[in-house]
Ligand SMILES: O=C(O)CCC(=O)C(=O)O
C-alpha cells in the first residue's frame with residue numbers, strides 16, 4: 001500500500017489521487033528535491049536545537065512563529081505533551097543565525113512540488129467533486145504555509161505515562177509534504193483502523209492529506225490520522241528529526257460553502273484551546 005510512487009511515472013498522478021482518497025497517505029520516490037539539500041537543512045537545524053540560542057527564538061502565541069520548547073511538565077487535563085521540540089517557519093519568519101539559505105530553498109522547492117501535486121489531485125478527482133478555485137492555486141502566495149522543523153530528543157529514562165513522540169492527530173491544512181525523517185516511527189491509521197508503519201528511505205517524500213482538503217473535496221480525500229511512536233532498544237538513545245511542510249491556502253480562499261481558510265483555521269484553533277493560552281501548536 002505504501003510502496004513509493006515514482007515521481008516521473010506517468011501513472012503516478014492518478015495513483016497519488018487514489019492513495020489520498022483511499023488512505024490519505026502516499027510516498028513519492030525520486031521527487032525533484034535533492035537529497036543533499038534535505039540533509040543540509042537537517043544539519044543546520046540539528047545545530048540550532050543543540051545550541052542555547054534557540055531560547056532566544058521562543059514563539060509568540062499570537063504569531064505561532066518561532067521555537068516551541070520541549071515540554072517537560074505534566075500537562076493539564078488529559079493531554080500529555082508530545083516528546084518533541086520544534087520551530088515554526090513561515091515565509092515571513094526571520095531565520096535564526098546559522099540557518100542558511102538552504103532552508104529557504106527547500107521551502108520554495110517543496111511549495112512548488114505541492115502545487116503540482118494539487119493539480120494532480122484535482123485532475124483525478126471524480127467529476128462530482130468540485131473545488132471553489134483550482135486547487136493548485138489555493139496555496140499561491142500563501143503566508144500561512146509553514147515548515148515545522150522537529151527534533152525528537154533521545155528518550156529520557158523516565159517519561160510521563162502515555163507520552164509519545166507525536167500523539168495521534170490529523171493535520172489541519174490542505175496537504176503535508178514530509179521529506180524522509182532521519183529515523184522510523186511515523187505510523188498511519190489505515191481505513192481498517194490498523195497502525196501501519198510509514199517507510200522513510202532517504203530522498204523520498206511522504207504526502208498526506210489534511211482536514212482542509214477533506215473539507216474542500218466534500219470528504220472525497222481523507223485526512224489520515226497519524227502519529228510518531230517511541231523507539232525501542234538502542235534507537236531510544238538517538239534523536240529523530242523531521243520537517244513537514246504544511247500547505248495552507250491563502251486566508252481568503254473559500255474551502256466549501258462560505259467557509260474561508262482563515263475562518264476554518266480560527267475555528268479549529270479555538271477548539272483545541274490554542275487561542276486561549278497559546279500553548280498548543282498548529283496541526
Ligand atoms: O515527525 C513526523 O514524521 C510527523 C510529524 C507530524 O505528523 C506533525 O508534526 O504533524
Ligand SMILES: [Fe+2]
Nearest residue numbers: 170171226283
Ligand atoms: Fe502530522
